[in-house]
Amino acid sequence: MFAWLKHKTELQRLQNSYCKLMKNAYKTAIKDKTKSDLLHKKANEILAQIKKIEGRSIL
Numbered sequence: 001m002f003a004w005l006k007h008k009t010e011l012q013r014l015q016n017s018y019c020k021l022m023k024n025a026y027k028t029a030i031k032d033k034t035k036s037d038l039l040h041k042k043a044n045e046i047l048a049q050i051k052k053i054e055g056r057s058i059l
Helices: 010-028 033-054
Strands: none
Touching: 010 033
16 A cells, blocks of 8 residues: 555666666667667666676676
């Protein structure tokens, strides 16, 4: 009932922003390839942070 009062963890925030960036990159790929590449690069940087928090090795 009070789910909106719960605070998100850093990992949840990063996963949410990664998802939004990837969706945005996919949508803009049709119109502007360079902008899509920039968004994809930002998403990959966030993915690296996610993997670091989870303790995985970064490829």
